[in-house]
């Protein structure tokens with residue numbers, strides 16, 4: 304098994320000549336959850352864009368399970384699922400139909416039983432499988448997106464602010480799902496502003512500041528999270544430069 308599912312080494316990247324990521328080093332192993340925190344504009348979403356192949360580095364190296372997301376885009380994308388803050392679905396289709404459609408698009412046709420199992424595993428109530436997603440809450444939409452990742456059996460999950468706007472119960476449910484996915488060996492990189500939520504599910508937390516990892520803390524060992532100390536560090540990161 305690869306020791307690094309996601310790997311960025313000495314990455315410089317930006318937009319139209321404007322430098323955003325400045326020497327970023329970041330690695331996520333299979334079965335590991337990494338939470339990336341940082342101020343608005345620090346480059347968190349840009350970091351996800353690197354692994355998705357949307358953002359091309361000007362320097363350094365990016366790999367998704369050994370594949371370069373730009374040069375080997377199809378190979379890299381097959382391995383990952385990306386769940387943006389607001390999941391886009393076909394509003395007039397049901398959850399079940401959305402899943403079937405996206406699986407077909409990915410060339411992974413699956414039968415009704417497999418689709419129902421993925422939606423159930425993602426925590427979507429069976430009563431909602433046949434409902435049009437137009438009336439779905441943010442949490443329900445995320446479940447459809449997670450169900451797609453489950454049905455595709457992707458080894459890597461990229462999440463952009465997955466818990467923002469979820470109520471505490473939906474947040475807890477989502478966290479349990481992430482913990483289970485990690486136990487299944489999925490590598491998870493999540494961008495978030497929710498330090499408490501990150502501390503509950505992540506193995507490592509990285510603080511991005513102006514395109515560099517300012518700090519990285521682990522869940523176990525002497526460096527173990529102390530949420531209050533982390534909060535102090537996070538809240539003063541900009542001022543500490």
Ligand SMILES: Nc1ncnc2c1ncn2[C@@H]1O[C@H](COP(=O)(O)OP(=O)(O)OP(=O)(O)O)[C@@H](O)[C@H]1O
Nearest residue numbers: 318319323341342343344345346347348349350494
């Ligand atoms: N497509 C783009 N073209 C030009 N500039 C961009 C583009 N996307 C992002 N940026 C700029 O790059 C910088 C980093 O943006 P990014 O979205 O990566 O930050 P972030 O850490 O995710 O912020 P937030 O917490 O606000 O979501 C910002 O200044 C942003 O305006």
